[in-house]
Amino acid sequence: MRVLVVGAGQMGGGIAQVAASAGNEVLLNDRGLELVDRGLRTITQNLNRAVDKGKLSPADRDAALGRITPMPELEKVDADIAIEAATENETLKIALFKRLDELTPPDAILASNTSSISITKLAAATSRPGSVIGMHYFNPVPAMKLVEIIRGIATTQATYEVVRELAVAHGKTPVEVRNFPGFVSNRVLCPMLNEAIFALYEGVGTVESIDTVMRLGMNHPMGPFELADFIGLDTLLSILRVLYDGFNDSKYRPCPLLREYVDAGWLGRKTGKGFYQYSGPGGSIVREQQSSPNGVAAATATA
Numbered sequence: 001m002r003v004l005v006v007g008a009g010q011m012g013g014g015i016a017q018v019a020a021s022a023g024n025e026v027l028l029n030d031r032g033l034e035l036v037d038r039g040l041r042t043i044t045q046n047l048n049r050a051v052d053k054g055k056l057s058p059a060d061r062d063a064a065l066g067r068i069t070p071m072p073e074l075e076k077v078d079a080d081i082a083i084e085a086a087t088e089n090e091t092l093k094i095a096l097f098k099r100l101d102e103l104t105p106p107d108a109i110l111a112s113n114t115s116s117i118s119i120t121k122l123a124a125a126t127s128r129p130g131s132v133i134g135m136h137y138f139n140p141v142p143a144m145k146l147v148e149i150i151r152g153i154a155t156t157q158a159t160y161e162v163v164r165e166l167a168v169a170h171g172k173t174p175v176e177v178r179n180f181p182g183f184v185s186n187r188v189l190c191p192m193l194n195e196a197i198f199a200l201y202e203g204v205g206t207v208e209s210i211d212t213v214m215r216l217g218m219n220h221p222m223g224p225f226e227l228a229d230f231i232g233l234d235t236l237l238s239i240l241r242v243l244y245d246g247f248n249d250s251k252y253r254p255c256p257l258l259r260e261y262v263d264a265g266w267l268g269r270k271t272g273k274g275f276y277q278y279s280g281p282g283g284s285i286v287r288e289q290q291s292s293p294n295g296v297a298a299a300t301a302t303a
Contacts, residue, residue: 001166004029004071004079004104006096008039010270011113012085014141017043018170020067021060021142027079033072040070046142076103081166083135085113088238093117094125101126109159111135115235116182116242119152129154133163136183137172139231147172150179181246182239190239190252193231196224197255200275207275208287225275226285229268233275237262 001024005016008030016039020026030036047064050056071077082100086092093114100110110132112122123132134150147167151160160176167174177184196210205213211223220227228236237259243252261267261274268274272281279286 001025001080002078003027004077004082004100005085006030006074006082006100007085007087007113008036009085010139011137011141012083013039013042014139015083015085015113015137016068017046017064017142018137018172020064021047022169022171024067024169026068027071027077028068029071029074033070036070036072040065040068043068074099074103079104079108081109081111081162083111083113085137088115088117088235090117090121090242093122097122097125097132101128107131109133109162111163113137115186116239118181118246119150119155119179123152123154130156131159133159134179134183135163135167136185138185145171145173146185147174148183148185149174149176150183151176152179182243186239187243190236190243193224193228193236194240194252194255194258197228197258200225201255201257229274229276229278231268232270233258233267234262 003019003024004027005012005019006029008016008028012028012030016026016028028036028039030039044065047056047061051058051061082104084093084096084100086096093112097110097112104110106128108131110126110128112119112134113136114122114134115136119132119134123129126132129152132152133155134148136148136150138144138146149160149163149167164174181187182190196214199205199210200207204210207225211225214220214223222230237254240252240254240258244254265271266273269278269283270281272278272283276285278284
């Protein structure tokens with residue numbers, strides 16, 4: 001199966017990696033060669049680490065990389081399925097689905113890695129709503145086993161079966177969920193993260209204390225602030241807005257502190273600063289903490 005992946009960032013690059021490792025021919029697209037090359041470098045680093053750990057042979061690494069073709073410009077392409085993994089922005093995704101509808105064969109499946117946006121709405125932008133489906137991988141894609149599969153109102157059974165088989169071929173466990181805002185994963189997860197931010201905003205605890213409570217008391221592998229930083233605070237805010245608008249329920253309202261961090265460009269691990277300070281974009285947490293003048297805990301560098 002020939003797979004077009006639109007978006008070479010954290011999610012798109014991970015999807016391309018698992019697809020190529022599973023034997024799929026992959027076309028990797030993003031907005032220009034620089035972004036595609038960056039995605040390919042990350043994939044190469046990930047596969048090299050797997051080789052170093054003895055989880056992958058050098059031959060299998062080279063074979064997987066050989067199946068990925070850079071595609072810096074989105075153009076007419078012969079693909080069996082296109083998986084969109086762009087920024088979590090409804091307007092952007094609708095525009096992409098219109099273009100993919102024009103540029104892919106009429107029988108190609110169009111899938112979205114969206115974590116919250118309506119599949120029915122994306123499908124309505126195309127001439128093939130029966131072939132549009134949600135295929136929500138989780139981060140980091142090579143390690144996480146779940147794929148949420150979401151049908152739009154018009155998605156056919158044949159489309160579902162192809163996508164389900166593809167997820168299994170990628171080493172994932174597919175779970176079908178209904179097309180509601182946030183699906184299952186983010187409808188449950190994001191309000192919890194948002195409530196942790198409200199607890200910080202109201203001075204109930206510090207970043208470290210709230211994360212420690214959730215790690216040790218609830219046995220979560222990551223505290224809510226570490227996880228929010230890992231997801232990306234801009235992505236979290238976008239999902240909460242979809243939930244808030246979709247359900248018209250105040251329990252999904254984004255915390256003002258989250259909005260302020262996003263406005264400041266403090267988006268989490270990817271920018272080097274969020275609720276924690278990092279050693280650099282994509283780096284490790286600097287654990288030393290101090291309180292800011294308004295009482296909100298902020299991480300500080302030790303250097």
